[in-house]
Amino acid sequence: MKIFLLFIGIGLSSVYASHSTAQTRMDINVENITIQNLFKKIQEKSEYVFFYKDGTIDSDRKVSVKLTNATLQDILNRVFPANGLVYELDGRQVVVRKKPLKIPDDAEAPQAVQGWEVSGTVTDTEGQPLPGASIVEKGTDSGTQSDFDGNFSITVSDQDAILAISYMGFVSTEVPVNGQSEINITLKEDVANLEEVVVVGYGTQKKVNLTGAVSQVTSEALENRPVANMGQALQGVLPNLNINIPNGNPNATPTFNIRGGTSLQLNDDNPNNKKFEFQTGSPFILVDGVQMDINMLNPEDIESISILKDAASAAIYGARAANGVVLVTTKKGRRSQKPRITYNTSFQYSRPSARPGLLDAYTIQEAAIKAVELEGRTPSGDMYETLDAIKAYRDNPEENQPYIMSPGGSIIWVANTRPYDEAVRNAAPMMKHNLSLRGGSERNTYMVSLGYQDQEGIYKINTDKFKRYNVLVNVGSEVTDWLKMDYQVSWNNTVYEEPIGPGGKGNWWNALGREPDRNINMPIKTPADSPVGEMYTDNILSFMSYGANRKSVNERLLMKIAPSIRLLNNWNLKADFSYMSRNYRKKDVLPELLRVEKDWDNLTNAHTSPSYIDKTSDRTDQYTLNIYSDYAATLGSHNITLLAGFNQEWLKYEHLRGRGEGILSPGIPVINQTTGNEYAYDGESHWAVRGAFYRITYNFDNRYLLESNGRYDGTSRFPTDRRFKFFPSISGAWRFSEESFAGFLKPAFDELKFRAGYGSLGNQNVSNYIYIPSYGTVSQVQHLFNGTRPIGITPPGLVDPYLTWETATTLDLGVDMTLFSKLDLSFGWYRKKVKDILVDGDKYPAVLGASSPTKNSGEIQTTGWELEVKWRDQLSNGFRYDIGLNLWDYQSEVLSFDGNPNKIIDSGNRSGGLYEGAKLGDIWGYETAGIFQSEEEIEAAPSQELLNSRWFPGDVRYKDLNGDGEIGPGENTLENSGDRKIIGNSTPRYQFGLNMNAFWKNFDLNIFFQGVGKRDFWLGHNMYWGGMAGSSGTWDVYNNTWTPERTDAYFPAYKNKGANRQVQTRYLQDASYIRLKNLALGYTLPKEVSQKIKVEKLRLSASAYNIWEYTKVPDLFDPELMSADYPMMRSFALGLQVTF
Structure with a gap:
């Protein structure tokens, strides 16, 4: 820390030093x-x-x-x-x-020219002056240039003249004078004409010189979107950057993936159904060279984001780049720029994109009676009595109680609660504020940003609130002509409070739509004149109401210093050292809740365990050191750059958890104020990586480009004799448009480049101590020793001594082109193989007493393509626009997997579902023949008794695919799958993003569509099936179920029968969609107006997020979410940006 502060002192002391360029x-x-x-x-x-x-x-x-x-x-x-x-x-x-002409002293003075004088300034979109811009009166040779401050003055023929303004690297524009004497002009960068610089590993490269698969987006494309995190901002923006937003929870963390399937992993979320599945792993994400969670960043602080998609570009990061790399660059100050203060604020409100319309209590009870009748049975008298009581309370709640008593003395609830209306807000507000200071002198730059976000969740019962705080400080200083120092300090903090239920946080959105006898028939509290007075019931809303709460705090602090030394001309030595601490704290408070369920006399605690306070504290300390040197040389037409460096990272993780049961006083929620059992848990782990890396680029005459990246990498996660491995890559490109014989392409083609790359990457994303046999513990053994059952130790599993890296090799082919200086097009194809995937080894006899070892034996392959297209143009009236399309696709399949020798297609077996040839997202199911209409049709059809013993009219009929006369799963293997087959695939195919921008005068408009062209999805969720799965049900489904009077219905009879809900073709959903992701309209005050109110720039905006979609998915689900989790949100925002 002292060294860090010393360097800061050296840098800041140079702020007022003399300058030598x-x-x-x-x-x-x-x-x-x-x-x-x-x-x-x-x-x-x-x-x-x-x-x-x-x-x-x-x-x-x-x-x-x-x-x-x-x-x-x-x-x-x-x-x-x-x-x-x-x-x-x-x-x-x-x-x-x-060079100006020298006018002789005795030359005759020109006569004054009559006309109209116009003055003003020419700036870029950020208000920076553009020196040397050309301002010409259209149709004449009369013109001038702007000075170094962007100012100009010109005399035109009359008040109706038109000014034509141009500047290299910017889109030219024409502005009518219209009698104005002062005109301020803003030019927009023309990306097609600029030699765009792209951030790559440990440096930058010009886009035209790239040989690998790299995509980049700048801050301009991410602005003016009412989003809460970077995942929402980036969705659909970059091709083959797949972003999964798990739900609409304010604290939800979007996950990132590049180019599909990355490995295989054991899914043990369900202890009774552990099995290996495809993994779409996350890329290596670096923010200014330091690994961190991108979702904690303030979107306002981002300058650019690059994704390195192939091995050729990502190999320089070695062991952690197997899933690709995301490079985030934050905003920095600018040299020789006066201090600029910018304040951004927005207010938005959000509401769920989908909200189920649940059946009322009367309809649910009526449907239950009909379900009994449909199976030829007679409903009991109690069912009709309950129906009458529900109707009586619904029609006249003042004169009737929300319950009746059964002959046995149990409570039968007959209320008509509307759980979503009771729990969910109509609109959830969010406020965002961001204040930044940016500028620099001749030798120093600075950028300071403060951000605050206050977001309410959708639940109005209990507390559902999210807050985020962001601080970013970037300082750069040229200490001497040969020494430059960069410093960064950033701090991020998020706080989320939410209601929880027994066993921790529940999926409230799902719970509200289930168990109608609790959530709809029960009131939240008993009436005051009930035998127990006013008291909570077993309704799920009671759990939300009584104060059970979780508060989680996630904090990150980063300090970084980066010196750069110019050793010789074109030879630099650079380094950066960073320290980052992450602290996560969580506190659950679950007070005691006595509630009425079925009996007035026996009140029960709502929890399976006593009331408790549970506190967790996780701390991570991470140190990162990079030292590297780059050199560039030119010998005639030969251009070569060399980069070599060293990387070392250390990470330490500590976990501490405490729990106390039996809360003494809810007003004092601390563990030492509990009266029951107390528990403590402690854990600690470490890991480190070390690597040497290089990059060599060769460029002959800007036509033939070669590049090699590589890294010799080591990790502590493998045995000492297998920790290091070399991961190289090579790529090349041919700029065909630069060939002398390619003149026939002109003027259509400004750029035409073919590229190819091949390389390998390692994967060290395994547990820290996979190579060490580890003992397990059993809290109490089955036998008594001295009258007690002691803690037991289980033998360690066997470990394969030859464990090593998973290795991913990628072949990448692509073409990039620019046409007519308006159309950019980039297409890429790739094939990625991942081998030596860690999977279960051969099964050993149980008498061995230890589990079989994990070994490197799996292999998968992903093949895909991606397309980027962008068109930009300007009309004669000054209207500018651009349209960009991103389109991509991929498929992943298993090439080798030893863990499933019998090729089980799915089951509780941990290896079920994967086999050679299996594709990521395959859906196995039955082919539906229709719905039975009569007993005669049931008798004539193949037997379905393997699925259910009794079938009735209104039940689903399945096809006999193998012709054996009975419907069933066979042996549940690939060779004998019975009457099941692959009926669809859940992998999102043909994902796309369509972005459109328009600029006219002081108005700007952004329209962004995002979607999926093809996807199948099986909705097995109870909220979808409603009463057919024992849940509350929705009107849309209920009104389309089979009855003797409605035989053409889509759904089977409305009764709880699992055999009707087998995975099948009839109810397989088409989950493709197109969504209007963002719509934003902005207006910037004219320069002359903003100057009068003493501001440099003032912009007003209105925007909307997730406002429309076209899909065939049922209305109660969002096509992105496809589950009954915390819903996705539609947001509407008003914004203000002021720059001083």
């Missing part, structure tokens, strides 16, 4: 080329960008230059005097003008 040196050896091509050569070798207006440079004039280790000034001073040119430097910007 660092001189970039380069070798130039060109013959007989145009000056424009000379500029391109210089831009390829440096960070300089040239700006000049049309007509400044003679396009026919050729020059020759041969200089070694020369500065920019050396080169331009050699070329410009003979060609009548002068230049001015502003940072990395070079403004080129014609």
